[in-house]
Amino acid sequence: MPGLLQIPEYMQAIMHDMSDKETGPRILMRMERKNLISRVDSPSFDVILGMTRGPPSISYRALSPPIVHLEHYSGAASLKGSRDIAAYKRAVNTLRERAVYTVESLRMISKGAAELEGIDE
Known part of the structure; x- marks a missing residue:
């Protein structure tokens, strides 16, 4: 989950192995960015979330100038090169074309949650 979409409780949970001295400033910084x-007058902000049980989430942010910001458990990276930006714009367009919206996405989320909780639908 990208940091800008996290609530403080989620932030604390994923940083559970860090000391309060480390987590406090990180959570405060994320809340200030949020x-x-x-x-x-904020810049535009697009996020694409995938439902997976594996690799870190990837977010695409459209800013001025454009930047691609990738977040994962232990850090983040920002890409500023025009080739990287173009590649991620193409990827975002592809993801938007293939994305599942509204009713279908709610059905998929409910099914995934039921599977995780061991509930038969």
Whole structure:
């Protein structure tokens, strides 16, 4: 889950193996960044989330100038090169074309949650 979409409790849970001295400033910084995207004059922000049980989440952010920001458990990376930006824009367009929306996505999420909880539908 990209940091800008996380609530403090989630942040604490994923940083459980760090000391309070380490987690406190990280959570505060994420909450401050989260406030920036809530402003009326904030840059546009697109996120594509995938439902997986494996690799880290990847987010694409459209800023001025464009930047691709990748987050994972132990860190993050920002790509600024025009070739990288173009490649991620193409990938985002492909993901949007193949994405499942509204009713279908709710059905898939419910089914996945039921599987994780061991409930038969």
